[in-house]
Amino acid sequence: MVSTTPLVVLGEVRTCLLPTAGALGRAEARELLTLMPGRAVRWRERPGTLAISPTIAVGVDCDLPMGEHAARIVGTVATRVTLVGGRVLQSSARARVVRAAERRRQPWSHYISQKGVTEVISRISDREVAEIALAEGYLADSGRPGALDMASISERLLAHIRADARLDQSPPMQASATRLRWIARIGRRAGQTVTLRVDDDTTRSLRLTVREESDLDAAQRFCEDVAVHDWLLTVMAAAFEEADRFGASSRERLDILAPLLQHMTGLWMPGAHTPSTLRALWKELQNEPGFSRQWSTLTDRLRDNVSVAMLDALRHKAFDTEW
Structure with a gap:
């Protein structure tokens, strides 16, 4: 009998x-994130707002690289949208990769009934070797023609929401998007582990190990939570890089940094929206790469910079009034 336990989750x-x-409230978020009529948008009010759209499925029939070779997978990718603090938008896609019971393609009705599950219909021998090869093949992101393209799937969904006519396209600041690719495997005796790698200015890779199969359900929410906080750090660091082109008391510098202080600093809540089964993993990220330590340093610098710029502006205003 073929095991239904996932080889890996991508x-x-x-x-x-x-x-x-402006930040969206509950009613506005519900309207924006209702991807399927009749399906409810989940909402969490405390400690900060979180909206999660219904999950929709995207059919795939493609290859998944395994080193020099590739495995053919058929099934569906589960996608959804989240909105954090009424301001931070995410599109999220995931797929459980399992062995197919039969090495032939089934009718689409078979795959549609398993949302977010893809079946490997190629021959796979050793399970542990396959788990590692599939995970690393996905994270290698070689751009191989015909390979699983989670990037395009999530980007299309994000673009659809961003173009919604209810959004005025006038955000309070400019900020780039980031991309987090992740894999999750069952470690059992190895316990829970997480490693995060910064691939380039906007792309990150996360490897996650959980104890039991039931913990895989929480992996997506954990990775979304990590992605939000990594994005906040990235946006803050990029803003300082831009602001440093101008003088310490310049109006341009204040225009870049002040919106961060007003709109972003209150969103920092590591682990607040992570399921309890995986919340302990945040301790590893706090140690390495040191999320909160870096955030504290940046926000202290932000407040100091804004205060200096505002005090200098007040001095100039007082000087001009005297004259």
Whole structure:
């Protein structure tokens, strides 16, 4: 009998600033994130707002690289949208990769009944070797023609939401989008582990090990939570890089940094929206790469910079009034 335990779970999260001037409340978020009529948008009010859209499925029939070779997978990728603090928008895609019971393609009705599950119909011998090869093949992101393209799936969904006519396309600041690719495997005796790698200015890779199969259900939410906080750090660091082109007391510098202080600092809540079964993994990220330590340093610098710029502006105003 073929095991239904996933060989690996693959995921992708795109994170960006919602292109509108004000943060969305519950009613507005529900309207924006209702991807399927009749399906409810989940909402969490405390400690910060979180909206999660219904899950929709995207059919795939493609290859998944395994080193020099590739496995053919058929099934569906589960996608959804989240909105954090009414301001940070995410599109998220995931797929459980399992062995197919039969080495032939089934009718689509078979795959549609298993949302977010893809079946390997190629021959796979050793399970542990296959788990590692599939995970690393996905993270290698070689751009191989005909390979699983989670990036395009999540980007299309994100673009669809960002273009919604209810958004005024006037965000309070400029911020780039980031991309988090992730894989999750069952470690059992190895316990829970997480490693995060910064691939380039906007792309990150996360490897996650959980204890039991039931913990895989929480992996996507954990990775979305990590992606939000990585995005906040990325946006803050990029803003300082841009602001440093101008003088310490310049109006341009204040215009770049002040919106961060007003709209972004209150969103920092590591683990607040992570399921309890995986919340302990945040301790590893706090140690390495040191998420909160870096955030504290950046926000202290932000407040100091804004205060200096505002005090200098007040001095100039007082001087001009005297004259």
